[in-house]
Amino acid sequence: MLKIKNLHASVEDTKILKGLNLEVKSGEVHAIMGPNGSGKSTLASVIAGREDYDVTDGEINFQGTDLGELGPEERAREGIFLAFQYPVEIPGVSTTNFMKTAVNQIRESKGEKPLDAVAFLKLMKEKMKLVNIRQDLLSRSINDGFSGGEKKRNEIFQMAMLNPKLSILDETDSGLDIDALKIVSNGVNALKSKENATVVVTHYQRLLDYIVPDFVHVLIDGKIVKSGDKNLALELEEKGYDWIKPGN
């Protein structure tokens, strides 16, 4: 599904990703772990198509398409979803209106008719249940004045609404108490299928008790330096990152 080869990316001449390789197949859950500042969010943003980052070398291929020339909205329409580490607050636009615009633009790009008000409402109701989010929260401005947990639940709600093929969850666990963590993880697990894939970015092992990964990768200084199964996460939890030296 996703093939990243020798990816180099920089921002304002600072090199952040330095030759990163990753392959994700449908049905799989991958976890990317690594210390602060190692480039995890950068990787997530580059896959989603953020234009502030220059891809200086390598390529990202998604379902046979080179993403290189595609803008963020086209990638989303191809089925890529990024749950933001820091969801943006947008006063004056309600999540409901936001999602209606998004769902219908994605449908339009596929030559489908837009959802009418009734069908949209029905879809919303169904997905709201999944992450236990209230209607009044969605009528409010996007993330404006939301608690940390509400913001993260809103991200998973949006993911459920858009039904992506590849979801990248950037630190979706940070700032969540154990109950919220369970709600969010249950949501993600419920959306999992053989046809889609999930990449979980985190620096705590805790989340991986709930969203169990097939593969765990360690990202240090812009490169994946070690990969393994879920036991690698436990090992990292115990020993930290210092024992893994880039190049080992």
Place this chain on the structure above:
Amino acid sequence: MNITKDLKKLVSKEEDINLKNKKTDILDSLDLTYSLQKEEYKYTPLLKIVDKKFDLLKENKDQISQKSYEEVAKFVNSKFYLISVDGYFKSELSNIPPKVKIKKYSELEREEKDTFENMYQKHDDSKSDFFSSLNSIIHEDCLTISVDSNTVLKEHITIININENYDVNNYRKMIFCDKGSEISIFERFINLKSDENFSSSVSEIYQAENSKLNYYSAQDFKENYHYNSINVFQKRDSVSNFFTMSFSGSIVRNNLNICLHDKSCYTNMYGFYAMNDKSLIDNHTSVDHVDENSLSNEHYKGIMGGRSNGVFNGKIFVRKKAQKTNAFQSNNNIILSDKSKVNTKPQLEIWADDVKCSHGCTVGQMDDDAIFYLMSRGISRKDSISLLLSAFSSEIIEKITDEKMKSLLTELIKKQLEKFNDE
């Protein structure tokens, strides 16, 4: 100044002795008024340009309107409307609401005249702004609107000013809101003339105790020049709400001067401007807190595209007697192109000590994080930007409680924001 002589001639022709005295008075301080222009029009070369382009002193004739009415009909969206053409009020084209007296100044009965004589040119800025001086001296016949005490009009009155035959038009009106009355006004200017023109409009509003006024204006002047001065004098427990929306114009200058003369007066001054091309919008506001316990709340927001220029100047005065004053002011701007500019300046003078006062201005660009966030959900760049711009305007629109006015102005803003799509 070479025009002083011509103005003197105009004043000497004035037959109403009372008006003549007032006009002479304005004339006498014209040099001083003129000298104030330099600072008050630092970024807005309105006088220089209109003086070169137009004959500011030419007198208009009150003509029978030929084509106005049909074209104007589409701008009328209320039961009651007042239409003026080339600066002259046309009762035959208007639909006057009950319990509201609407007349030209020259048609007033003796006892009605007292009210307006007392307020006429008393609280306006004809001695501090040269354009208001000119308007005061030149204009022919003022429109007077008098709202009886305790009259409450639910539906707004549309005021339409039409530039039809001349390239310079002066509008003038006085509104007297008696005790406990409540009205809403939606004012628009329409150009039926294809050539460039300059219009000036001066309004004086007197709000008696407990009265309430909502005043909406939508300004779409295309390639034209406009000067607008609204001067409000509020008595105890009165409330005024202003919504000033500007969408185009070569140069548009708005003065909004509010005097909260008594205890417990409220005013909300909201503004929204969205300009492109080479237009210039200048909003100069002042609010004068004279007595205790009053509130002024001002928020102007603007979006500048193309090569447009914006000017905002907000003065707040809190007099010594005006304890427990609340005065808030903010001005936020989004600049869409590196060729557009905004100059924004708050000016506070506070002599009382028990005062809550805040002010702030921002000039920024579109939020890239927000654009990326919206696009990452499949929304095109163009639509992401229009969502964000309409969200920016919604903070002002949300303040409108009248649903009809809200949807009218939302529609106008929407149309204007679509023009930014190509940038």
